[in-house]
Amino acid sequence: MHARYGRILLRFWKNSLIREMSFRGHFIVNVASEILWIVMLLVFIKVIFTKTLDVRGWSEGQYIFLMGTHMLVTSLFEALFFGNCWRVSELIRSGDLDFVLVRPASPQFLLSFERIDFSPLASVPVSIALCVYATRMIDAQIIAAQIALFCMLIVGGVIILYSLLFMFAITSVWLIRQTGIDHLWFYTVSIARYPAEIYRKFAGGALWFGLVFVLPVLMVSNLPANVMVRTFEPFMVVYVMVSGIVLLGVCTVVFRLALRWYRSASS
């Protein structure tokens, strides 16, 4: 059973690679604009930290580390799942979901893994370099256990993002709309890339609480960065790992429910 899914996955990835290789120029431009973007972000951070030494308890090095972590999580998510989530709502709208449903394998698996976008992966080495640069800057002593936990939390973060976005995509069964998943993703990114502490000052901390505990998008990059260069909060680590598993479960339930509602549109 599992070997079969492994083979399907391998085939999916091969196909994606072949597709990507036919747009090599695209890949190079992505790398170039990604590096340019990072340079601009670094200038912005430098500008901020010429004016202040601390942003709600984050020093310059810690802030840069957060940037690197955020890029790492989001580019992994974009590479693995964003395109797939986007396609789910398209398939529902056009009625082409049928072709997935008739295949003899888990539809959620097929929908979630069919394609990999390789160009966001270009940011992975860049974001790791950013993290290393930041740890040098603050002279952080990092032990192997921290790195292991960091990796685990990155995976957890990707799972949380996947569950939320996939759930959103699948709601297209009930809500037909144009303002799509790319908007949602853009706003998620623009909220989650900052220190979580800045949100405490809004609506008596309600916004912070919501984004940390209810829809834990803030913890996706803040927590791994905390573990590496700031404080280790065992409770939060457990909470985020558990909420990743719970959200994944909820996502699967919602998916099954949605399939029961799905009425193949058009012809």
Added chain:
Amino acid sequence: MRKYFVVFRVALADRLVYRADFFIATFLRFIPIITTILLWRAIYDGSQKVELGNLMYEQMVAYYLFLMISRAFGSMPRLATDIATDIRDGNLRKYLLQPIDYLGYNVSLRVAHKLVYFVMAATPYALVFWLCRRYLPGWPTGSMLLLSVFSLGLSFLIGFMFNSLMGLLGFWFLEVGSFIHVVMVMQYFLSGHMFPLSLLPAGLQSVVTNLPFAYETYYPTLLLLQRLDTGAAMHVISMQMVWVVVLGSAARIAWLRGLKRYAAFGG
């Protein structure tokens, strides 16, 4: 002149099709404003200063609000790539055969797009500005308002001319899409969209604030923010005119010389 009016009317009707979706999208666009407000609160608190880059905290928030307005005038989504595609695919023929000027045609199109945008965006903008009223300066004087509107008009022209010029590079280079993408990323920084240019160190600032990007977005935003006196406003407007003429002539020359090379590929 009448034919340009017809283009304008058709584009107007075209834009009015997707109304409901537009309202949602416009509202969502303000979500990052909350993050901006909170981030700058944190930076001002950390710095323990009243002014950063000659702006007080409220003015900083207002800067980002007014930026939305000047961007609404100056930004030309997809104009450059549309022109480049017309050239590459041979679609340009269609316009050459008609007694219409291609750039003039595009101006009519864009004016219609902008007009529809302003009319439909007026309500959500008004609501957001009302919610953020404590960050805003009072109403400007009549003459200042007039200067601001005039400056925004010039900002539209600078944006149009610059993007046309980028697109017309398509006469010489087959694939300019990626180049345009990189320029757009840089523009985010150079136009003061990322942060007010007055925060930059003096050397860099004196370069960046003299580029057309600053005249397209940064200065009109300062004008709306009432951070320029009449003399400075007049200087900005005259410099904007200079850039309109420079970029406009460059675009016209590129058009005329490009046409000589143009081979009208495609079926």
